[in-house]
Amino acid sequence: MLKRTHTCGQPRLADAGKTIALNGWVNTYRDQGRGLLFVDIRDRDGLCQVVFNLEHASPELVQQAKALRREDVIGVRGILRLRSGEPNHKLATGEVELAAEELEIFNKAENPPILPDDHDAEKIGEETRLKYRYIDLRRPRMQHILRTRSKVTKLARDYFAANGFAEVETPLLIKSTPEGARDFIVPARLHQGMWYALPQSPQLFKQILMVAGFDRYIQICKCLRDEDPRADRQAEFSQIDLEMSFVEREDVMTMMGGFAHAVWHDILGYDIGRIEQMTWQDAMDRFGIDRPDLRNPLEIREITDIVAGSEFQVFQQAIEKTRAGRSGCVKAIRVPGGAEKLTRKMTDGYSEFVKQFKTGGVAVAKFTATGFDTGVAKHLEPFKDALVARLALQPGDSVLIVADHWDTATKALGELRLKVGRDLGLVNESEWRFLWVIDFPMFDWDEDGQRWVAMHHPFTSPNPDQFHLLESEPGKCLSAGYDLVVNGSEIAGGSIRIHRMDVQEKVFKLIGLTKEDADAKFGFLLSALRHGAPPHGGIAFGLDRLLMHLVGTDNIRDVIAFPKTQSGGDLMIDAPGPIDEQQILDCGMKVTLLEKKS
Known part of the structure; x- marks a missing residue:
């Protein structure tokens, strides 16, 4: 194998005269006549021009070079030299070119349905992009997005590790406790007739980690919700999830605010300044929404x-x-x-x-x-x-x-x-306006069900001065929840949690859970709260929506390597799909399709 000495974006004028080797894809191919053939070779790092002088090359090299087509995968070795003609100032390698002496074709490519230099994603069409995702991801825009995602996750791990957080993985196969969105369910072959659910979030496990004494937890995790389609929503998504013990609301907000400062500074070179705070009521009264765009x-x-x-x-x-x-x-x-x-x-x-x-x-x-x-x-x-x-x-x-x-x-x-x-063009698109929204109502009244429902989730604590309202006036009770909003989009949300079993039982009762239901669904949490739970709180940062802001896209599928369509399908691997009948029988099941209601 002809192995590279440099990536395609590395060669510089200072390297002129050296013999180097490059590996990558044929980005463009130009036969200029006069015995010269030009190829731009591309990899993750950039482009470099390669010149084949067919008049002085061996017959084998001439034959190989003339057979090249776009997206062929090659290795090429030669002498780096000053670029003939005018430099290309758009490229980091634009002052030099590689005079090819040796070529190895690792793989020939079929005529691609997408070309990596197609910059108009709308023209390509999203269905084509998702079906041929392995080619779509070669486009510089997509490479930039996913490398930015990698930088953000590394920054998160470094920032929280420096602040004493331990990264702990929580289970993917859990018990179904349907209280919000619909669960994805998995049949348990060894416990026929029983089911696992895939986690909508690690909420209860991270609270239990606080009971276990881990004090500060961080995880970059997958969450799965079987929700109806929406343009900015995926059935599986990622979040930066954290929990802290012995804290109050301001402690969590300060920690997460510091992370937001670090992300915008390191990725965009932008100082977000002091993050404002606003109550939920003030946001609704002044802006008509609980995630106002302050621009x-x-x-x-x-x-x-x-x-x-x-x-x-x-x-x-x-x-x-x-x-x-x-x-x-x-x-x-x-x-x-x-x-x-x-x-x-x-x-x-x-x-x-x-x-x-x-x-x-x-x-x-x-x-x-x-x-x-x-x-x-x-x-x-x-x-x-x-x-x-x-x-x-x-x-x-x-x-x-x-x-x-x-x-x-x-x-x-x-x-x-x-x-x-x-x-009226009143919004400054280059500005970033951050805001903490606090003091949410603890409950919302469900007219259809004639009961209270938790506005965040039922594990959110009331504000310290609001506990007495749980029994007397739950509709006036404010929660210790908080959302981080940027430019009208909620990118993080969390709360101080209930750490006392008696309070948790009151909240369950208020939202219509009987003691039997609460024990069946959340008995493990109630047991943990009885065994010395510290005051604790946490937050989750929506990684996908965060990336959408950082790279400037309104399409969530742009920031995920292998996303689903809006209807939940994967066009590249043709999922969901049927499974072998024996797999169904092994789980003690049979499939009966019900007619859809008209």
Whole structure:
């Protein structure tokens, strides 16, 4: 085998005159005539130009060189020299070329359905990219993404090891405890009729590691959830998972904030500065979402108290709505300069846009030096002074108003805020805005099931001053949960955990788990809590979504080496697929397909 002395991106002018060898793929092939044949050879490190002088080469070398085609795998040896013609300043090796003296063809390639220098992924088509993933991954963009992923995981291991964390692997075959998404299940051949589940997260195992005295745990793990398709979701995904003992909320947030600083500094050369904090209620009130994009300067303001005396039926009917203990409301967004920037076509479109969130539409008013104009102006004019003060209105601004139940109005205006920000180009795409969202409600009321459900998960502790509300007013109880948000995307989430068995049993009871159900599903956790569980908390960083931000893609499949399609299939290996009937029988099973409901 003709073994390389350099990678294809290493040769430099200082190496001129040396005999070197390169291994790689034929990236381009150019027969210039005049007895010269040019080949660009490519590997993980870059490109280097190779020149075959056919007039002075041996007949064997000439025959080999003329037979080369794109994506052939070769080894080539020769003398490195100053590049003939103009240097190629786009390449690190652009000042030199290899004058070939020896060639070995390791493997001939068929005509590829994808070429590594095809930069337009949309033109290639995702189905083709996933079917021929081994070629798609040769593209420089994909090489860069996966090498960035490798840097991030190494950085994570180094950072947390330096802070006293032990990396511990948790099981992949576990007990099914369906409390969130649907489990992937695995039949147990040695225990026929019984099943394993694949883990949706290592949550309970990492808590048990704290009970076991490991103090600080880290794992880069796979999580699997049998969820319905979504563009930014994969059935199997990776997270940077950690847990800490004898900590409070700020300790975990400080540790994870330090990691975020390290990642953005080392990968992007960006200083994220101090990470802001905001309560869940403040985020919902001001931005209409619990993961606000702070690059967008638009904010929501509630004006219910100001317009409560209005005779406008839309306002009055909204204010009278009550659901889950919350009354209706009237909310508004001030759009600076909106009188000129927002066209009639745009505002009509906004009314249609918000209807998908089950509200009636958007009321629009322009504000001038003399007062409100157009739309609902006559209904706002009596409250002009109070509205000017509340919304900080200036002449030339526009006001967008939604009146409905609190949940509906908040959701609609939150989404509308994002759309208006995009339409008017208000978001600085080069900026990174980080935010900790804290003080989430502990529970949410499920109207269909007529019961409380845990907003994070049922192992999240109440805030230290909120324990008494578990029994008296669970709807007002705030949790010790926290989410890390960047540019409107949640990239990490965690909480301080319940470490007392009596509190855990109360939470189980609140969410409708009987003592028997709790023992059957979580008896091992309750037992651990009875045997000396320390105060502890943790967090998980979504590795795939983190990478999406770092490399600038909105397609989660770009940052995973071998992803599934949106419907959960693997086009390269043609999975899922049938299995041998004997394997089914060995598990004591038979397959009966049910007709799908129409």
